[in-house]
Amino acid sequence: xxxxxxxxxxxxxxxxxxxxxxxxxxxxxxxxxxxxxxxxxxxxxxxxxxxxxxxxxxxxxxxxxxxxxxxxxxxxxxxxxxxxxxxxxxxxxxxxxxxxxxxxxxxxxxxxx
Amino acid sequence: xxxxxxxxxxxxxxxxxxxxxxxxxxxxxxxxxxxxxxxxxxxxxxxxxxxxxxxxxxxxxxxxxxxxxxxxxxxxxxxxxxxxxxxxxxxxxxxxxxxxxxxxxxxxx
Numbered sequence: 001x002x003x004x005x006x007x008x009x010x011x012x013x014x015x016x017x018x019x020x021x022x023x024x025x026x027x028x029x030x031x032x033x034x035x036x037x038x039x040x041x042x043x044x045x046x047x048x049x050x051x052x053x054x055x056x057x058x059x060x061x062x063x064x065x066x067x068x069x070x071x072x073x074x075x076x077x078x079x080x081x082x083x084x085x086x087x088x089x090x091x092x093x094x095x096x097x098x099x100x101x102x103x104x105x106x107x108x109x110x111x112x113x
Numbered sequence: 114x115x116x117x118x119x120x121x122x123x124x125x126x127x128x129x130x131x132x133x134x135x136x137x138x139x140x141x142x143x144x145x146x147x148x149x150x151x152x153x154x155x156x157x158x159x160x161x162x163x164x165x166x167x168x169x170x171x172x173x174x175x176x177x178x179x180x181x182x183x184x185x186x187x188x189x190x191x192x193x194x195x196x197x198x199x200x201x202x203x204x205x206x207x208x209x210x211x212x213x214x215x216x217x218x219x220x221x222x
Contacts, residue, residue, distance in 0.1 A: 003156075031208060043199065043212040056209045090157070098206045099145045104157040 004105035006091050012111045018079040021108045025072055025093030031055075032074040033094070033102060034066055038087040049074055050097050081112045115140050117202050119213035126190050127221050134185040134216050136174075136200030146176055146183040147201045147210065157199070160185075170194070190220045 005024045013019055025032050034046040036059075045058035049068035060066075063081075068074045078085060088107045094100040116139040126132055138144060148160040161169045163176040163183060174185045183200060197217050201210040 033209065035210075035212075042214045045209045045211060048207075048209055056207055058209060092157075094208065098208055099162075099203045100208070101159045101162075102208075102210065106156055 004091055004093050004103050006089075006105040006108050008108060009106070010109045010111070012113060013081060014113055015081055015083060017081050017112075018077065019081065019110065021076040021078070021089050021091075021110075023074045023076070023091030023093075023105060025074070025091075026103050029093035029095050029103070030072065031094045031096060031100070032068055032072070033092040034060075034074070034076050035090040035092065036087050037090060037107070038084075043090070046076070055097065078110070083112050086110055086112045115202065115204055115211050117200050117211055117213035119198075119200055119216045121216045122214070123217045123219065125219040125221065128192055129189050132185075132187045132190045132194070132218065132220075134198050134200075134218065136183045136185065136213060138181050138183065138200075138202050140181075140202060140204060142205050145203045145206070146174070147203065148172070148174055148183075148185050149199045149201055149210075149212075151197045151199070153196070160198070190218075192220045192222055194218060195220045 007022045030051045032049045037043045046060040048056040066076045090107045091105045092102040094102045118137045146163045150160040151157045172187045199215045200213040
């Protein structure tokens with residue numbers, strides 16, 4: 001599959017824990033975006049990376065961090081988890097900076113108990 | 114403030130009826146507007162963007178800067194159009210997307 005992949009599909013963890021979500025962009029795409037989808041907030045932009053560098057930040061909590069590695073895959077780290085962090089986390093990729101079409105992954109469903 | 118509003122959570126129409134999914138935005142500069150769609154058990158995908166001025170799957174959307182709207186229209190709905198539709202705004206060529214809450218379109222036979 002040459003599309004955007006995300007692992008794991010589902011994650012169940014307890015409050016206070018830390019998890020790492022992984023995203024592999026489409027082949028050739030340099031930009032990676034992270035979005036959070038929750039029932040009350042809808043789909044919200046978290047952060048964008050382009051070729052290893054952070055380029056834009058949205059409503060990302062200080063407990064959350066991300067990075068993009070030299071092979072262009074990206075990881076979103078969520079720490080000191082709270083019940084309210086339960087959500088679907090999407091990764092998307094695009095070929096470059098600017099308003100190119102974004103290709104979305106299937107998402108990781110995080111449940112914090 | 115940058116905001117996208119989709120006033121309808123659910124829009125239910127019969128097959129063959131016209132469809133209009135409403136989208137209003139709030140942004141002081143020159144935004145780029147998009148419609149993304151998520152069919153059942155599929156990924157979120159781009160349907161159309163205002164700069165391309167295309168008609169995709171019979172859908173069109175016109176940017177009205179005066180009314181700050183980007184409504185999605187189709188003259189005759191098909192059952193396969195049933196899906197979740199998101200309007201999104203990208204401020205000033207940044208790439209990041211600001212989404213509306215989404216509208217579920219249900220096309221009944």
